[in-house]
Amino acid sequence: MHEYSIVGSLIDRVQQEAVLHGSTRVHRLHVKIGELAGVELDLLKTAFDTFRERTICEGAELAIDSVAAVWACPSCDRAIARGAVLRCDTCGRPARMIHGDEIILERIEMEAPDV
Amino acid sequence: MCETCGCGDPEIVPVEVQERILSDNDAQAAHNRHHFGDLAVLAINLMGSPGAGKTAVLEATARAAGGRLRLRAVSGDLATDRDADRLNAAGIRSTTITTGSACHLDARLVHHALHHAPCSDCDVFFIENVGNLVCPAIYDLGQAANVVALSVTEGEDKPLKYPVMFQKADLVLLTKVDLIPHLDFDVDAVEDALSRVMPDAKLLKVSAKTGEGIDAWLEWLEVRRPARRLDAKSLDHHGHHDHSLEHGHEHSHEHN
Numbered sequence: 001m002h003e004y005s006i007v008g009s010l011i012d013r014v015q016q017e018a019v020l021h022g023s024t025r026v027h028r029l030h031v032k033i034g035e036l037a038g039v040e041l042d043l044l045k046t047a048f049d050t051f052r053e054r055t056i057c058e059g060a061e062l063a064i065d066s067v068a069a070v071w072a073c074p075s076c077d078r079a080i081a082r083g084a085v086l087r088c089d090t091c092g093r094p095a096r097m098i099h100g101d102e103i104i105l106e107r108i109e110m111e112a113p114d115v
Numbered sequence: 116m117c118e119t120c121g122c123g124d125p126e127i128v129p130v131e132v133q134e135r136i137l138s139d140n141d142a143q144a145a146h147n148r149h150h151f152g153d154l155a156v157l158a159i160n161l162m163g164s165p166g167a168g169k170t171a172v173l174e175a176t177a178r179a180a181g182g183r184l185r186l187r188a189v190s191g192d193l194a195t196d197r198d199a200d201r202l203n204a205a206g207i208r209s210t211t212i213t214t215g216s217a218c219h220l221d222a223r224l225v226h227h228a229l230h231h232a233p234c235s236d237c238d239v240f241f242i243e244n245v246g247n248l249v250c251p252a253i254y255d256l257g258q259a260a261n262v263v264a265l266s267v268t269e270g271e272d273k274p275l276k277y278p279v280m281f282q283k284a285d286l287v288l289l290t291k292v293d294l295i296p297h298l299d300f301d302v303d304a305v306e307d308a309l310s311r312v313m314p315d316a317k318l319l320k321v322s323a324k325t326g327e328g329i330d331a332w333l334e335w336l337e338v339r340r341p342a343r344r345l346d347a348k349s350l351d352h353h354g355h356h357d358h359s360l361e362h363g364h365e366h367s368h369e370h371n
């Protein structure tokens with residue numbers, strides 16, 4: 001249930017930004033979570049709903065942008081099909097992940113008088 | 116103007132952040148990595164399901180290492196000191212990191228343990244993570260390599276079911292291979308599954324019970340061990356590098 005500790009870090013980060021911008025209210029957070037990030041989206045939402053109470057995020061919405069895993073060959077850029085062996089058929093090199101392990105806070109929509 | 120929730124508030128602004136949510140842990144892990152570098156020690160994050168045989172592999176490693184490698188360990192444990200006690204008995208100086216309800220170790224916990232169990236005279240520092248096939252992989256601890264213990268009793272499909280941990284692994288130890296004759300375990304099937312989730316899949320078959328494969332594992336460690344440094348620095352904390360990084364760790368807290 002590391003989703004709870006991720007939400008803890010998320011809210012701390014949002015709090016810092018809010019202070020920086022003199023904001024007292026956050027409307028929405030946009031986060032990007034990769035398919036291979038090891039984060040369960042449902043658990044993340046539940047954790048957020050629980051932890052946001054009495055924080056700067058009280059009442060805020062969590063918008064999750066989920067990102068599919070994409071692998072490709074680092075030499076010839078050939079994409080690896082989903083579920084296939086993670087090695088390039090042509091070059092024999094181990095594939096590299098292009099996306100899919102993101103756990104990113106992208107953007108915060110806040111009431112900010114002095115931005 | 117707020118265009119998202121329709122509140123019509125004129126003062127809603129988007130603030131771009133674009134940062135990893137675990138950036139604090141990343142920074143602490145980088146700090147740990149710096150310590151391991153200064154100490155010229157190979158730090159290994161050993162992960163796997165509960166009961167996969169992590170502690171048993173380390174016990175067998177200590178038996179086989181003799182004088183070849185000087186070993187230290189910390190064990191993440193929810194509540195007990197059992198693993199650290201076993202490792203101490205096997206000759207690996209060990210301490211426990213009590214995680215309480217946490218399902219994983221994080222870089223801050225490892226940093227604290229590192230200061231209480233300095234490893235200035237060791238070659239390999241094992242971090243036995245909490246038994247869990249998901250969460251530990253998400254937290255960088257500052258290790259040089261991730262090793263996942265997968266036991267033959269868990270089934271060949273585990274890499275496909277838990278791709279996150281295997282994708283991050285530098286090596287998979289297939290443990291308890293002495294049990295294979297008693298099971299329907301297909302080593303080819305697990306190798307195939309690994310090749311679909313781990314880009315440069317490496318599997319070593321080991322048995323803590325018979326000692327099979329432990330030499331190959333020791334060799335894997337020896338190849339990665341940093342060269343011993345004559346100037347290897349101690350972990351005397353506030354001397355050798357700037358601890359501006361979250362280092363309010365002045366040891367003012369209670370230890371028991």
Ligand SMILES: Nc1nc2c(ncn2[C@@H]2O[C@H](COP(=O)(O)OP(=O)(O)OP(=O)(O)O)[C@@H](O)[C@H]2O)c(=O)[nH]1
Pocket residue numbers: 163164165166167168169170171172198245246247290291292293294321322323324325
């Ligand atoms: N037959 C056989 N049994 C083993 C082997 N290695 C471990 N076991 C058994 O597996 C069980 C779990 O081993 P541990 O070493 O405690 O596993 P662990 O991964 O450290 O467990 P946690 O730290 O509790 O997650 C014990 O009962 C061991 O005796 C092995 O090589 N062969």
Ligand SMILES: [Mg+2]
Pocket residue numbers: 169170171198243
């Ligand atoms: Mg153990």
Ligand SMILES: [Zn+2]
Pocket residue numbers: 001002003218219249250251
């Ligand atoms: Zn977890």
Ligand SMILES: [Zn+2]
Pocket residue numbers: 073074075076077078088089090091092093
């Ligand atoms: Zn290629």
Ligand SMILES: [Zn+2]
Pocket residue numbers: 027117118119120121122123124127
């Ligand atoms: Zn609004």
Ligand SMILES: [Zn+2]
Pocket residue numbers: 146150226352358362
């Ligand atoms: Zn430090």
Ligand SMILES: [Zn+2]
Pocket residue numbers: 227231366368370
């Ligand atoms: Zn301390």
